[in-house]
Amino acid sequence: MKSCTRTCSFKCSSVSQHTGRIGRGTRVIPSMARQNQKLPVQIKSQGLGVSKMKRSRSAASTARISLVTVAEEHSHSHKGEVLDVGDAESMEAFLDSLKYNSDGQVVAIAQHVDTGAVLMQAFATREAVEKTFNTGKATFYSRSRSALWTKGETSDNFINVLSVHVDCDRDSLIYLGEPIGPSCHTGAYTCYYSEVTGAEGLPASAEGGGVEAANNTLYRLQDTIVSRKQEEATGGKPSWTSKLLSNPELCCKKVREEAGELCETFEKQEGKERTASEMADLLYHSMVLCAHEDVSMEDVMEVLRKRFGVSGVEEKALRKK
Amino acid sequence: MKSCTRTCSFKCSSVSQHTGRIGRGTRVIPSMARQNQKLPVQIKSQGLGVSKMKRSRSAASTARISLVTVAEEHSHSHKGEVLDVGDAESMEAFLDSLKYNSDGQVVAIAQHVDTGAVLMQAFATREAVEKTFNTGKATFYSRSRSALWTKGETSDNFINVLSVHVDCDRDSLIYLGEPIGPSCHTGAYTCYYSEVTGAEGLPASAEGGGVEAANNTLYRLQDTIVSRKQEEATGGKPSWTSKLLSNPELCCKKVREEAGELCETFEKQEGKERTASEMADLLYHSMVLCAHEDVSMEDVMEVLRKRFGVSGVEEKALRKK
Numbered sequence: 001m002k003s004c005t006r007t008c009s010f011k012c013s014s015v016s017q018h019t020g021r022i023g024r025g026t027r028v029i030p031s032m033a034r035q036n037q038k039l040p041v042q043i044k045s046q047g048l049g050v051s052k053m054k055r056s057r058s059a060a061s062t063a064r065i066s067l068v069t070v071a072e073e074h075s076h077s078h079k080g081e082v083l084d085v086g087d088a089e090s091m092e093a094f095l096d097s098l099k100y101n102s103d104g105q106v107v108a109i110a111q112h113v114d115t116g117a118v119l120m121q122a123f124a125t126r127e128a129v130e131k132t133f134n135t136g137k138a139t140f141y142s143r144s145r146s147a148l149w150t151k152g153e154t155s156d157n158f159i160n161v162l163s164v165h166v167d168c169d170r171d172s173l174i175y176l177g178e179p180i181g182p183s184c185h186t187g188a189y190t191c192y193y194s195e196v197t198g199a200e201g202l203p204a205s206a207e208g209g210g211v212e213a214a215n216n217t218l219y220r221l222q223d224t225i226v227s228r229k230q231e232e233a234t235g236g237k238p239s240w241t242s243k244l245l246s247n248p249e250l251c252c253k254k255v256r257e258e259a260g261e262l263c264e265t266f267e268k269q270e271g272k273e274r275t276a277s278e279m280a281d282l283l284y285h286s287m288v289l290c291a292h293e294d295v296s297m298e299d300v301m302e303v304l305r306k307r308f309g310v311s312g313v314e315e316k317a318l319r320k321k
Numbered sequence: 322m323k324s325c326t327r328t329c330s331f332k333c334s335s336v337s338q339h340t341g342r343i344g345r346g347t348r349v350i351p352s353m354a355r356q357n358q359k360l361p362v363q364i365k366s367q368g369l370g371v372s373k374m375k376r377s378r379s380a381a382s383t384a385r386i387s388l389v390t391v392a393e394e395h396s397h398s399h400k401g402e403v404l405d406v407g408d409a410e411s412m413e414a415f416l417d418s419l420k421y422n423s424d425g426q427v428v429a430i431a432q433h434v435d436t437g438a439v440l441m442q443a444f445a446t447r448e449a450v451e452k453t454f455n456t457g458k459a460t461f462y463s464r465s466r467s468a469l470w471t472k473g474e475t476s477d478n479f480i481n482v483l484s485v486h487v488d489c490d491r492d493s494l495i496y497l498g499e500p501i502g503p504s505c506h507t508g509a510y511t512c513y514y515s516e517v518t519g520a521e522g523l524p525a526s527a528e529g530g531g532v533e534a535a536n537n538t539l540y541r542l543q544d545t546i547v548s549r550k551q552e553e554a555t556g557g558k559p560s561w562t563s564k565l566l567s568n569p570e571l572c573c574k575k576v577r578e579e580a581g582e583l584c585e586t587f588e589k590q591e592g593k594e595r596t597a598s599e600m601a602d603l604l605y606h607s608m609v610l611c612a613h614e615d616v617s618m619e620d621v622m623e624v625l626r627k628r629f630g631v632s633g634v635e636e637k638a639l640r641k642k
Contacts, residue, residue: 086519116437198407
């Protein structure tokens with residue numbers, strides 16, 4: 001169903017029906033299709049294509065408040081749009097469309113492209129956002145120094161921005177990028193190195209507690225494995241992970257076994273639950289082997305990302321045949 | 322080396338030397354040890370243990386500005402601390418320690434514990450943070466309604482918070498949690514469903530462009546695989562992924578092969594680069610098999626997270642022996 005047209009770029013009825021460009025600067029791909037939950041059939045759009053913006057042109061590059069209204073509201077359910085700012089007019093319109101606060105700022109969150117870790121959060125003026133777009137370096141507004149601030153300009157710890165994402169309210173941005181060195185001025189990997197625990201409503205050490213950095217599950221697992229490796233060097237307590245680390249031949253045997261067990265969940269039609277469980281086992285054991293070889297999941301993700309960047313992981317895989 | 326004491330909880334000289342509790346409410350674990358970069362030997366601490374806070378007690382639970390000074394500054398390099406707010410006094414001290422803006426608010430970022438996706442960002446007052454701690458439901462301050470706002474209170478799309486993280490400046494929080502349903506009021510999985518592309522300083526479709534949602538590499542790869550699956554149903558263009566999806570027996574063969582090749586990087590000492598590359602291959606092929614079985618990486622991560630929650634992935638793995 002191709003109901004999207006240039007006139008109305010919001011009339012798609014489904015998340016996953018389009019992959020081509022629709023209208024000007026609006027493209028729909030099924031990036032949300034992995035959601036298991038059902039999306040409501042009728043929802044109000046807060047999204048806004050660049051081509052549909054009401055523009056207030058200005059040559060000034062200083063921060064200022066910009067009010068933009070949506071020309072029309074459409075019922076739609078697609079999630080995922082691309083706003084093309086490739087020409088000066090679109091860029092201006094996009095920058096005008098942001099809902100700056102009374103200080104002329106929006107929230108800007110720098111996130112690690114490979115791990116998903118939130119590295120830092122600061123505020124960005126119109127000028128800071130524009131500079132980020134023009135230079136590819138995460139740029140903010142330093143409220144203490146009242147000046148534009150490209151992260152890394154003094155420390156060389158730049159954050160190379162690979163993509164920029166804006167929220168439904170247009171007052172918050174994600175700079176998704178690759179950090180050069182630590183992102184925190186303290187030398188930490190991320191500014192969010194402190195975890196608050198012990199509160200009544202939060203789980204104790206069960207399910208996610210006590211990890212300090214706001215890592216997601218994959219990197220929490222890696223942290224656990226790496227800490228076993230470090231403990232092992234100083235004679236830590238026995239664990240399955242440390243046993244595997246000290247006996248990489250056993251670890252290899254397990255990796256092969258788990259790969260076979262994952263395949264069997266298909267071959268013997270054992271059901272989704274078994275597939276998820278065996279994939280978890282395979283992932284865990286192969287991560288232990290990687291940790292033994294001092295290879296991190298960041299290293300692995302970088303390989304995958306760079307394959308996307310050239311001709312896709314698929315073609316790379318095909319070349320191996 | 323156990324140089325940390327209750328008197329000075331910031332004298333640790335290394336990220337990874339401690340795993341036990343040190344002082345009151347401060348624990349150091351090697352969650353940052355996976356960083357490849359060298360950390361500077363001497364860095365200034367902006368971190369601040371709850372036990373070291375200068376407290377300004379107040380029974381009022383309304384938003385207000387709170388100034389907290391660090392009692393002492395220490396040179397240290399550890400990254401990763403736990404602030405225990407398990408008793409009323411510590412909770413009060415922590416809430417006082419946050420640097421609220423002139424409206425009495427800090428930034429609060431809700432992040433998906435399994436995928437790392439930033440779900441939404443809003444602002445939180447002292448009361449909102451406290452309510453989050455007490456209820457385990459992500460709570461903000463609605464600036465439009467001038468009222469406390471627990472996400473999901475009208476839609477039932479709560480975000481169950483598993484841990485809370487605070488940044489070095491104490492003016493920004495991460496609510497790391499598990500969303501129930503879509504997080505965006507538009508029905509989208511995350512509020513950041515729009516990508517801005519075409520800017521001069523950003524890579525084009527290479528390395529990370531054109532993905533709409535601010536997904537990290539693992540979930541981008543999954544999106545690509547899932548979109549191939551959807552294309553296949555409607556006769557998409559040929560690709561290695563679609564070939565594997567239409568021939569799951571071949572996919573299984575590849576999963577077993579790639580597992581073997583990963584092991585060989587250890588067995589034949591092929592070096593880190595080969596290990597990362599083979600792990601990438603194994604991950605990709607096993608993800609295709611999972612996609613064929615309608616199992617998402619979110620499903621897999623949930624399995625892993627729940628294993629952490631009970632007795633650790635290691636013990637679970639051990640039980641299988």
